[in-house]
Amino acid sequence: MNETIRGLLTKLGGLPVSLDQLADDADLYAAGLSSFASVQLMLGIEEAFDIEFPDNLLNRKSFASIAAIEKTVQSIIDAREAA
Amino acid sequence: MNVSVTIPATSLAARVARVAAIAAKHADRVDVEGRFPHEAVDAMRTERLLGIQIPEVIGGEGATITEIAELCSIIAQSCAASAMIFAMHHIKLSSLVEHGLESGWHTEFMRRVAADQLLLGSATTEGGIGGNLRNSICAIAVEGDRCILEKDATVISYGAHADAILITSRSHADAAPSDQVMTVFLKDQYTLDRTHVWDTLGMRGTCSDGFLFKGEAPAEQIFTKPFAEIAAQSMLATSHLLWSGVWYGIAADAVARAQNFVRAAARRTPGQTPPGALRLAEVSNLLQMVKSNVVAGLKAYEDAKSDPDKLSSMGFAVAMNNVKIGSSEMILTIINHAMLICGIMGYKNGTPYSLGRHLRDAHSAQLMISNDRILGNSSTMLLVHKQDTSLVG
Numbered sequence: 001m002n003e004t005i006r007g008l009l010t011k012l013g014g015l016p017v018s019l020d021q022l023a024d025d026a027d028l029y030a031a032g033l034s035s036f037a038s039v040q041l042m043l044g045i046e047e048a049f050d051i052e053f054p055d056n057l058l059n060r061k062s063f064a065s066i067a068a069i070e071k072t073v074q075s076i077i078d079a080r081e082a083a
Numbered sequence: 084m085n086v087s088v089t090i091p092a093t094s095l096a097a098r099v100a101r102v103a104a105i106a107a108k109h110a111d112r113v114d115v116e117g118r119f120p121h122e123a124v125d126a127m128r129t130e131r132l133l134g135i136q137i138p139e140v141i142g143g144e145g146a147t148i149t150e151i152a153e154l155c156s157i158i159a160q161s162c163a164a165s166a167m168i169f170a171m172h173h174i175k176l177s178s179l180v181e182h183g184l185e186s187g188w189h190t191e192f193m194r195r196v197a198a199d200q201l202l203l204g205s206a207t208t209e210g211g212i213g214g215n216l217r218n219s220i221c222a223i224a225v226e227g228d229r230c231i232l233e234k235d236a237t238v239i240s241y242g243a244h245a246d247a248i249l250i251t252s253r254s255h256a257d258a259a260p261s262d263q264v265m266t267v268f269l270k271d272q273y274t275l276d277r278t279h280v281w282d283t284l285g286m287r288g289t290c291s292d293g294f295l296f297k298g299e300a301p302a303e304q305i306f307t308k309p310f311a312e313i314a315a316q317s318m319l320a321t322s323h324l325l326w327s328g329v330w331y332g333i334a335a336d337a338v339a340r341a342q343n344f345v346r347a348a349a350r351r352t353p354g355q356t357p358p359g360a361l362r363l364a365e366v367s368n369l370l371q372m373v374k375s376n377v378v379a380g381l382k383a384y385e386d387a388k389s390d391p392d393k394l395s396s397m398g399f400a401v402a403m404n405n406v407k408i409g410s411s412e413m414i415l416t417i418i419n420h421a422m423l424i425c426g427i428m429g430y431k432n433g434t435p436y437s438l439g440r441h442l443r444d445a446h447s448a449q450l451m452i453s454n455d456r457i458l459g460n461s462s463t464m465l466l467v468h469k470q471d472t473s474l475v476g
Contacts, residue, residue, distance in 0.1 A: 016259060029311055032259030035217075035463065042467045058397040058468050060315060 001049075005069050008044040013037050024067040029060065038063050045069070051076045095146070098130040099154045107161035111433075114164070114440050117287035119244050123158070123165035124202065132169070134197030136176045141190060142197035148177065148321055149381045152328035159332025160339070163444035164288025166332060168202075170325040171240055171289075174318060175203040175249045178265065178306070181317040188303045192247075192267060204245030206296055210235040214453060217314060218260040222253035223305065230266060230302040233295070237279060240291040246270050250296060251310050263310035266300070273298035285443030315395040320384050322452070323407040327377045330448050331370075334414040337441045338363075338370050341421035344428065344436045359424035366420040373413045380406035397468035404461045411448035418442045 002024070010019050013028070014037045022031060033041075041063070046052055051073065053062075062072040106123035113120045127133055136151060137143025151173050159166035176196065183189030195201060207216040221234040232252050239248065247269045254264045279293030306313060341363055348357035383402050387393040418441050422429045425436040432439055 030254075030259065030262045030309070032261055034261060035460070039463045039466055046467070053467060055396065055398050055468060055471075056392075058464075059392050059395045060312070061392060061395070 001070055001073060002066065004048055005045065005066055005073075008041055008048060009066070012040040012044050022066070024070075025065050028063065028065055033063075041069075045073060049073055049077065051080070095132075095135070095150060095154065096157075098132060099157050102126040102130055102132065102165075103157050103161040106158055106165040110162035110165070111440070113162060113288035114285075114443075117282060117290070119241060119290045120162060120165040120168070120288045123162060124168060124244070127169060128200040131200060133172060133176075133200045133202060136173055136180055137193045137197045138180065138184075141194045143193070147385065148173075148324055149385060152324055152377065152381055155325050155328035156332035156335065159329040160336040162288070163329060163333050163441070164286050166329045167286055167289050167326075168241055170329050171205060172203050174321045174325055175205050177317045177321040178249060178313050179267075182306055182308045182313050186303070186307055188301070189267070189306070192304075196247075199246075201246035202241070202244065204239055204242050204248045206234060206236040206239045206242070206248050206250040206294075208236060208238040210237045210293075212260075214456065216251065216452075217263070217311065219251055219253045219263050220260065222256045222258060223264060223266060224256065225302045225305075228302050229299060230305055231299045232266065232268075233297050235278070235293075236296050237293040238281075238291045239275070239294050239296070240289045242275055242292055242294050243277075243290065248273065248296070248298075250298070254309070261311065264305050265310045265313060266298075266305045268298040268300050268304065272300040284446055285440070286447045312395070315400070316391055317394070319400065320394070320403045323403045324377070324380055324384055326448070326451065327373075327380065327406055327410040330410050330414045330445065331373050331377050333441050333445050334370055334373060334417040337418045337421040337438055338366055340429070340436045340438060341366060341424040344425045362420055362424050366417055366424070369413060369417045369420065373410050373417070376406055376409045376413075397464045398471055401461050401464055401468060402471070404457045407452070408454055408457060408461075411454060414445045414448060415442075418445050 006019050009015065013033055016032050042053060057072055061068065063069055102123060105126040106120060109120060109122045132154065134142065135144040135146035139145045155166050155170045158169055179189055179193050183193060196203065209220055211220050212218045221232065224231045232250065234250060234252060242248065247267055249265055249267055251263050251265050253260065254262050274297050275294040277292050278295055281291045341359065345357050345359045345363045348359065380403060383399065387399055393399055418438060422438050422442065425438060428434045428436040429438040431437060
């Protein structure tokens, strides 16, 4: 999952820094992730993992770092499997 | 030091009514001369309205954004420029109240704002950023315990009259444009060189000249929270809500003038319904829609206020954007309707039914943060956020 997310970030994130230099817990907004790019990233993730983000997870915190995105995606997948 | 303060022991409503009366007396001169509404702002200080949002424990009155929106509307019914200055001051103050209480310096500063009734200005606009306040070009330099900032601020509303300015910049020289901080600079910590003169269609009294800002201050005056969070969690909402309070006030006064016109005609010709009466009913309906929109927005804010996740959610941002778009567009239709009712007496300056100033002031609403930018922003969010379809939820 980490690799897929990093791949999507490279393609859609529009970050001025290289993804290799970005730790999993690095603040993506401080690294230059714009609100437009973050939405493109959300759409890319929805498509890649065949999920839909519920509205309560559509906030800055869920997408603040690669680790946060992983956690958010995993929580959606877990909730789906539990259902 | 213990500063004793006499707070006039009357209700907010009585205090703001006195401010509105003074603002009304000078509104036309302020507009014609494009000058700062000293009389109205002095009255706000006398009535101690500049500190009401600050918590009681540090010298304020703990007024809510809903209460302040009502005051904005009341002052705007007399003088929109005075009301907009009051609104912008309280938008800046909301950043301090919501994000400054964890910092000793900012808490002490709020105590001073309440005690000395300081007027806060804002410098978020910068030459070259194309109107997007979530980007900065300038960067603050922190050297030891000092911070230094220079900014080409193309608009600082009432900049020359503010007692302190809250200014945005990149957080350091290598930061991305969106990696911003906000810093409080006191009047004796900066210089302003005027670069643009505010000679505009309306809102002339806000004196929103452009300046080259140069400041140096203790570094502890930088907000610890990133500006992105301040913007998302308080500034975006309080801006749209308090501005909308001002705009509602402009429209409400236009409708009141139109109603006076129709009633005067009805009294002159008993038994006959004046031609403007039907339009008055129509415009009363439009005004109620603006009011409902703003009131619903205020309720959504007060409900979400204690929940930072909710405040920074897309659903909340779209809702606040909709408040702004709705009220800023609708007031133009309303004032135009009022003008149709009052006819030449509304078009002429200096009559009890004059609406020129209202119409010109109202035209700023769609532009202060361009509605096109806001719609673009909402349209991006609506690609993932699913529109709330509940009626009262």
